[in-house]
Amino acid sequence: MSAVKRITKELAEFSNNPVPGVSAGLASEGDVFKWNVILTGPQGSPYSGGVFTLNLTLPTEYPFKPPTLNFTTKIYHPNVSNDDKGSMCLGILRSESWKPSCKISQVLEMAAGLLKEPNVDDAVETSIADEFKNSPDSFEKTAREWTRKYAK
Amino acid sequence: MSAATNFNFSVIVIPSAARPVAANLDFPTLNQSLSFALEVSSPSDFQTLYSQDSKGGNTFKGLLYVPDLDPSDPCDNHDLVPRNITRKANLPMDDLKLIAYAPLITQHCSRQYMYSAENDNVAAFIFYGVPAKYSNHTDPLQGEEYPFEYPVYFLDGAIGQPLMNKLSEYSANMSEVYNGFNLTEAGYDIRDYARIYTVISTRNTNPMPGLWLFLLVVVAVLLFIIGASSLLMHLFQFHYRRSLRRRIANGEVDLEGLGVGRITVPREFLAKFPLYVYIAENGGQSTPPKRKAQNSTAATRSAPKEEGRRKEKVRVPSAVVVKEGVSIMIPATITTERKSKGKERVKDKSKSPTAIDTTTSPEMAEVSTSKGLTLASPTTPSTKSRSSPRVQSPSTSSPQLGGAQTPTASSPPHHRGYHQTSCPICLDDFIHQETTVRELPCLHIFHPECIDPYLESQSSLCVLCKQSCLPKGYVPIRLTNAIVRRERLLRSVRERSREVAAATAANNGGNSNDEGGILWRWRLRRLRRQELDLMGRQALVRAGRGNYGERGRGGGFGLGPQYREQRVVEDVVRPRWRETMDRIFPGFR
Ligand SMILES: [Zn+2]
Numbered sequence: 001m002s003a004v005k006r007i008t009k010e011l012a013e014f015s016n017n018p019v020p021g022v023s024a025g026l027a028s029e030g031d032v033f034k035w036n037v038i039l040t041g042p043q044g045s046p047y048s049g050g051v052f053t054l055n056l057t058l059p060t061e062y063p064f065k066p067p068t069l070n071f072t073t074k075i076y077h078p079n080v081s082n083d084d085k086g087s088m089c090l091g092i093l094r095s096e097s098w099k100p101s102c103k104i105s106q107v108l109e110m111a112a113g114l115l116k117e118p119n120v121d122d123a124v125e126t127s128i129a130d131e132f133k134n135s136p137d138s139f140e141k142t143a144r145e146w147t148r149k150y151a152k
Numbered sequence: 153m154s155a156a157t158n159f160n161f162s163v164i165v166i167p168s169a170a171r172p173v174a175a176n177l178d179f180p181t182l183n184q185s186l187s188f189a190l191e192v193s194s195p196s197d198f199q200t201l202y203s204q205d206s207k208g209g210n211t212f213k214g215l216l217y218v219p220d221l222d223p224s225d226p227c228d229n230h231d232l233v234p235r236n237i238t239r240k241a242n243l244p245m246d247d248l249k250l251i252a253y254a255p256l257i258t259q260h261c262s263r264q265y266m267y268s269a270e271n272d273n274v275a276a277f278i279f280y281g282v283p284a285k286y287s288n289h290t291d292p293l294q295g296e297e298y299p300f301e302y303p304v305y306f307l308d309g310a311i312g313q314p315l316m317n318k319l320s321e322y323s324a325n326m327s328e329v330y331n332g333f334n335l336t337e338a339g340y341d342i343r344d345y346a347r348i349y350t351v352i353s354t355r356n357t358n359p360m361p362g363l364w365l366f367l368l369v370v371v372a373v374l375l376f377i378i379g380a381s382s383l384l385m386h387l388f389q390f391h392y393r394r395s396l397r398r399r400i401a402n403g404e405v406d407l408e409g410l411g412v413g414r415i416t417v418p419r420e421f422l423a424k425f426p427l428y429v430y431i432a433e434n435g436g437q438s439t440p441p442k443r444k445a446q447n448s449t450a451a452t453r454s455a456p457k458e459e460g461r462r463k464e465k466v467r468v469p470s471a472v473v474v475k476e477g478v479s480i481m482i483p484a485t486i487t488t489e490r491k492s493k494g495k496e497r498v499k500d501k502s503k504s505p506t507a508i509d510t511t512t513s514p515e516m517a518e519v520s521t522s523k524g525l526t527l528a529s530p531t532t533p534s535t536k537s538r539s540s541p542r543v544q545s546p547s548t549s550s551p552q553l554g555g556a557q558t559p560t561a562s563s564p565p566h567h568r569g570y571h572q573t574s575c576p577i578c579l580d581d582f583i584h585q586e587t588t589v590r591e592l593p594c595l596h597i598f599h600p601e602c603i604d605p606y607l608e609s610q611s612s613l614c615v616l617c618k619q620s621c622l623p624k625g626y627v628p629i630r631l632t633n634a635i636v637r638r639e640r641l642l643r644s645v646r647e648r649s650r651e652v653a654a655a656t657a658a659n660n661g662g663n664s665n666d667e668g669g670i671l672w673r674w675r676l677r678r679l680r681r682q683e684l685d686l687m688g689r690q691a692l693v694r695a696g697r698g699n700y701g702e703r704g705r706g707g708g709f710g711l712g713p714q715y716r717e718q719r720v721v722e723d724v725v726r727p728r729w730r731e732t733m734d735r736i737f738p739g740f741r
Pocket residue numbers: 575576577578579580598599602
């Protein structure tokens with residue numbers, strides 16, 4: 001029950017103090033463990049102009065266990081698994097480095113930040129990360145293409 | 153095959169009037185001084201040529217006789233077989249047990265005799281050797297399939313021929329047999345029959361012959377090897393367990409990282425973690441406004457010594473006893489000190505400038521320790537309606553109510569821990585002078601109601617710094633061989649990954665690997681397999697948790713923190729034989 005209390009509190013906090021470029025809300029009334037998140041592609045990034053929807057799932061053990069973030073919009077990004085799950089790989093979301101003091105808003109902020117600046121050292125798609133490092137132009141091209149294709 | 157051990161020939165008397173049961177030749181033996189008896193028991197004197205009886209231990213009994221041959225048969229050699237030999241016709245009855253007797257001349261003759269004996273339904277056949285001028289072969293069977301059921305024995309000629317002659321002496325009636333006159337004189341009826349009665353004793357020749365004995369020895373040796381290696385492995389495992397225990401006790405092993413199931417903090421340890429009332433360093437500027445007025449004075453007072461908005465908590469020493477998890481009893485040492493409080497008040501004040509003028513806050517029980525750390529037992533119960541846990545110092549008898557000017561027990565900037573202003577779990581702010589907090593050994597503080605259940609049931613690690621809350625040297629788990637194995641594996645993987653890196657760096661082709669290369673390669677392969685195994689399990693865990701699927705990242709020997717992940721995986725259910733193998737050969741993999 002404490003999970004619900006905390007999540008409710010965080011939800012309220014988030015609505016009062018939203019993260020720029022991020023809008024979030026419960027997927028359905030009554031279930032605080034599932035959030036719908038919409039990220040807007042930041043200006044100057046290959047994702048700009050795109051609208052990315054994500055599912056934020058909170059475990060019942062929250063905040064002791066980390067939430068999970070899944071892109072439902074296909075995205076070409078080193079930190080997002082290129083499969084039907086679209087799992088976002090964030091260091092702080094690993095259960096061994098997760099801290100309960102980390103808030104959902106911080107997680108979302110980090111997710112929004114990753115769109116601006118991918119973290120190649122913590123990449124889940126190593127090939128995309130390599131491309132990002134070695135030939136940023138082709139990476140940007142594909143990312144832009146995917147954004148146009150899937151995130152409009 | 154059962155071999156004969158003993159041949160016994162004696163003369164028995166069969167009364168002419170008797171009608172004995174064929175199977176039971178229970179007749180008196182003829183007076184031996186007047187007749188004949190022969191015992192052959194030296195193994196060099198006889199052979200067992202054939203026996204179907206596999207068990208052995210049987211005896212074959214019967215009257216000795218020479219089977220009839222066709223009169224024209226040249227085998228009926230009267231040089232060897234006297235004409236007056238005991239034939240079937242000389243025996244008193246038809247249904248007596250018989251043992252055939254014949255010289256071993258040629259294979260053909262042997263056959264003739266044996267067929268004849270078969271017709272007579274003999275119990276056994278005894279051949280005896282004859283001088284070389286008659287024959288030179290000793291085997292009536294000559295390797296052919298033996299068609300008869302009765303056993304066949306062979307007697308040495310030196311015994312056999314005299315016996316044949318004796319047999320000829322006991323073929324007629326009592327008066328005509330050897331020593332017949334004396335026998336009838338001795339009272340034997342002249343109409344009675346005196347015949348040679350034969351008993352052949354056998355034993356099993358292969359109680360444990362060659363093959364069986366060999367197999368037995370092999371099994372015994374195998375058992376010994378298994379037992380010895382099992383013992384050795386158990387000893388090794390014991391040694392490993394002991395050394396692991398020692399290393400855990402020394403705090404060298406990261407138990408949580410070992411992934412050996414859930415490690416939690418027992419209640420008795422939890423109860424020892426300090427529990428005290430949170431006190432903001434700045435006198436609680438962030439506390440509810442109703443207290444602001446009083447607090448501000450203290451804040452300004454201590455301001456010069458404190459840096460900015462830093463907050464401070466005052467610790468009750470760890471010796472506190474927690475009652476029902478809520479109230480704190482101040483230990484006796486402090487109580488006694490407190491008794492002298494009144495007298496030393498002035499001195500205290502001068503020593504520690506931050507000590508609050510107790511005259512203005514009489515309900516404040518305050519003790520100054522020699523170290524200069526001000527211990528305060530804040531007496532919060534100012535309002536009974538408050539639901540938050542209370543700290544209570546039962547020894548302070550002075551009335552605590554009306555705590556208008558409660559707090560302000562600030563101390564010199566003695567910072568042991570972190571500056572936490574809120575509970576990281578529920579995100580609620582700690583309230584100055586009111587919230588009871590639990591301090592873990594790492595000095596992080598939480599609401600006890602937030603952290604205690606977690607530590608008691610989920611993990612032994614501080615949620616913030618992942619430091620273990622268990623005392624060093626405490627071994628919270630039963631050290632099983634599986635745990636030992638896992639720990640060794642993890643260590644070896646770690647070690648080997650370094651080795652591998654070094655080997656790759658030093659050009660992994662070359663001659664260096666050929667030297668002892670097989671072993672090296674084997675270890676490498678084993679290691680790789682184990683690592684795959686580990687990674688597989690982790691993947692399993694991840695998938696089960698619905699976390700991001702770790703899709704073969706790295707694949708090398710990079711040992712990231714992901715090894716912690718296995719914690720949830722207990723050993724996969726293994727087949728029973730694996731269990732048994734494990735019990736016999738612990739650590740075998
Ligand atoms: Zn809390």
